[in-house]
Amino acid sequence: MANITCKKVSAATKDLLDCKNPLWQTEKELIETAATPLANQPSPYIKGVYSEDKIGAVKKLWMKSVHNGESIFFYFEWESPQANMKIQDINVFADGVALLMPLKEIDKTPITEMGTKDFPTTSWYWRPDFDDKPKNQVAHGLSTSLYTEKSSIAASSKWENGKWHVVMGRTLKANKPGEETVDLAPGGKIGIGFAVWEGSNGERGGVKAFSKEWRDLVIEA
Amino acid sequence: MAVEEKVLTDREKELAKTFEATKDMLRKSDHQVGMVMDLNKCIGCQLCSMACKTLWTSFEGREYMWWNKVNTMPGKGSPKDWEKMGGGYKVLFEGKVMEPVQGKHPTRKEFGDLWKFNWNEVVNSKAGDVHLQAKNQEDDSVPDWSMNWDEDQGAGTYPNSFYFYLPRICNHCSYPACVDACPRNAIYKRETDGAVVIDQDRCKGYRFCLEACPYKVIYFNFVTDKSMKCIFCYPRLEQNVANACARQCTARVRWVGFVDKPESIIYKLVKVWKVALPLHSEFGTNPNVFYIPPLAPSRLDDSGKIDPTKPRIPRDYLRYLFGPEVDKSLEVMQTELDKVRKGGKSELMDILIAREWKKMFDIFDKDPAIMERKPAKAGIYTRPGIKE
Numbered sequence: 014m015a016n017i018t019c020k021k022v023s024a025a026t027k028d029l030l031d032c033k034n035p036l037w038q039t040e041k042e043l044i045e046t047a048a049t050p051l052a053n054q055p056s057p058y059i060k061g062v063y064s065e066d067k068i069g070a071v072k073k074l075w076m077k078s079v080h081n082g083e084s085i086f087f088y089f090e091w092e093s094p095q096a097n098m099k100i101q102d103i104n105v106f107a108d109g110v111a112l113l114m115p116l117k118e119i120d121k122t123p124i125t126e127m128g129t130k131d132f133p134t135t136s137w138y139w140r141p142d143f144d145d146k147p148k149n150q151v152a153h154g155l156s157t158s159l160y161t162e163k164s165s166i167a168a169s170s171k172w173e174n175g176k177w178h179v180v181m182g183r184t185l186k187a188n189k190p191g192e193e194t195v196d197l198a199p200g201g202k203i204g205i206g207f208a209v210w211e212g213s214n215g216e217r218g219g220v221k222a223f224s225k226e227w228r229d230l231v232i233e234a
Numbered sequence: 235m236a237v238e239e240k241v242l243t244d245r246e247k248e249l250a251k252t253f254e255a256t257k258d259m260l261r262k263s264d265h266q267v268g269m270v271m272d273l274n275k276c277i278g279c280q281l282c283s284m285a286c287k288t289l290w291t292s293f294e295g296r297e298y299m300w301w302n303k304v305n306t307m308p309g310k311g312s313p314k315d316w317e318k319m320g321g322g323y324k325v326l327f328e329g330k331v332m333e334p335v336q337g338k339h340p341t342r343k344e345f346g347d348l349w350k351f352n353w354n355e356v357v358n359s360k361a362g363d364v365h366l367q368a369k370n371q372e373d374d375s376v377p378d379w380s381m382n383w384d385e386d387q388g389a390g391t392y393p394n395s396f397y398f399y400l401p402r403i404c405n406h407c408s409y410p411a412c413v414d415a416c417p418r419n420a421i422y423k424r425e426t427d428g429a430v431v432i433d434q435d436r437c438k439g440y441r442f443c444l445e446a447c448p449y450k451v452i453y454f455n456f457v458t459d460k461s462m463k464c465i466f467c468y469p470r471l472e473q474n475v476a477n478a479c480a481r482q483c484t485a486r487v488r489w490v491g492f493v494d495k496p497e498s499i500i501y502k503l504v505k506v507w508k509v510a511l512p513l514h515s516e517f518g519t520n521p522n523v524f525y526i527p528p529l530a531p532s533r534l535d536d537s538g539k540i541d542p543t544k545p546r547i548p549r550d551y552l553r554y555l556f557g558p559e560v561d562k563s564l565e566v567m568q569t570e571l572d573k574v575r576k577g578g579k580s581e582l583m584d585i586l587i588a589r590e591w592k593k594m595f596d597i598f599d600k601d602p603a604i605m606e607r608k609p610a611k612a613g614i615y616t617r618p619g620i621k622e
């Protein structure tokens with residue numbers, strides 16, 4: 014799979030965190046996403062009554078990443094027929110997007126299982142009802158992802174004409190590298206994966222669309 | 235349905251095994267507590283519901299929840315029409331193979347939202363100008379359902395109309411659909427007593443459990459973004475104090491105790507006398523809450539005389555609720571009742587009358603007033619089967 018390049022730009026963090034910044038409309042990367050396999054569902058209920066061809070309503074995700082030497086930003090855009098903003102009722106689910114990175118060696122970290130006990134992953138999880146404060150998560154394999162106590166990820170988002178526009182950003186330096194987050198250094202490279210949830214399709218948790226393979230994110234020096 | 239045969243990879247087979255083993259562990263318990271409720275005695279006073287509410291569900295997003303509720307039967311219950319919402323299992327081959335059944339999420343209004351009242355308006359206006367009105371918290375709409383909304387409506391026509399009360403809590407099932415449903419392994423049976431609880435640190439509010447529980451007794455907390463349910467008052471059980479709903483019951487309706495210990499009254503009513511039955515056992519989850527079915531009076535015939543050949547509550551309706559075993563249960567109770575009426579003795583009737591209140595609670599007969607009330611200890615408990 015082709016690398017994704019995170020270009021260095023000279024712009025203020027505040028401007029890059031704006032999902033309406035015209036920069037985000039310049040060439041983007043297409044990420045193809047697919048239903049999470051039922052075989053990976055730890056819930057016999059989900060395995061028994063859900064069907065793989067109805068999971069993963071979002072098939073295409075466009076993304077772009079840049080950094081300004083201090084912070085790194087990820088922009089996402091995808092089609093969603095309606096904005097599922099918050100959990101107003103028990104049968105209502107919010108939309109969402111996330112990126113996933115290995116905390117250790119990429120070739121020992123299965124993306125389809127969100128890592129393993131010894132090779133965990135970290136993810137940035139955005140949902141409209143998180144008030145543009147995405148959660149940082151750590152997972153040690155399927156069914157184990159937990160929000161970390163603190164998250165230094167910021168975001169801005171808007172839904173317009175059937176499309177979500179979301180940008181998430183964080184300082185390149187991590188607050189707890191290795192444990193909960195990763196240091197992202199200019200000149201470096203890290204594996205990256207993605208997931209999208211379409212709330213109106215009842216998607217939440219492991220019922221989602223995801224990128225089946227790691228891509229390499231190359232961070233320009 | 236996801237049954238198209240797919241060739242599984244070795245890793246997928248390995249995962250399937252691990253998942254199964256984990257669920258087996260989460261379902262396992264060394265002992266099982268349970269409750270028997272006598273529907274002949276319940277007067278629908280809702281003291282049990284209030285005891286539970288004041289103890290567990292009065293704040294932080296729990297205000298609209300009723301972990302204990304009392305419905306009028308026949309009725310739509312709460313959530314409205316829950317019996318038709320699916321979930322649970324289809325039991326194939328004599329209870330051996332269980333296939334999960336797709337369930338539906340109840341809505342907040344089907345449970346009955348929290349009501350806001352216009353107290354200020356009433357107090358600050360001239361007498362008679364404004365009347366007290368309730369509005370749903372969610373969207374200010376006028377409530378059209380709530381817990382026990384169809385109170386005392388019942389069925390049948392005068393003089394043969396009838397109704398009875400059905401108090402409901404989580405059944406702390408032996409094969410809980412909620413445990414199976416949770417993709418995060420956040421729901422488990424406690425090892426010591428088999429109470430089914432939701433780990434609030436692991437729950438992320440995905441609500442698969444609300445879909446899968448056929449009794450629809452799980453609630454979603456909109457404030458904390460987590461699912462919550464009856465915890466069988468386990469912090470009280472740990473100190474040998476019976477559940478708040480059971481102690482508060484004004485009519486001595488509820489027994490608490492071990493389902494698996496022959497000396498317990500629960501065991502006697504369920505396994506020896508076989509008069510206490512689970513509700514909708516066809517849902518396949520093996521409940522540990524059991525009911526003594528109502529032995530209602532007979533019908534009156536056209537001339538107004540008692541017709542002892544016809545029960546007031548149609549037997550088919552009771553079979554629908556409690557299965558075919560209800561016939562035997564009612565027969566046994568009638569026989570024992572007749573014995574006592576003729577001046578004889580009956581162990582069963584002695585149990586059901588419950589002269590000695592404290593005896594209803596097995597070993598959980600300690601007075602909560604003398605219970606240790608230390609602030610809860612902070613601590614992390616790792617249930618075997620949950621990997622870090």
Ligand code: SF4
Pocket residue numbers: 403404405406407410411412413430446447448449450451452463519
């Ligand atoms: S009644 Fe529902 S919530 Fe309670 S244990 Fe059974 S399946 Fe789980």
Ligand code: SF4
Pocket residue numbers: 275276277278279280281282283304399401482483484485486487
């Ligand atoms: S307190 Fe007892 S009598 Fe009153 S409603 Fe509850 S179970 Fe019935």
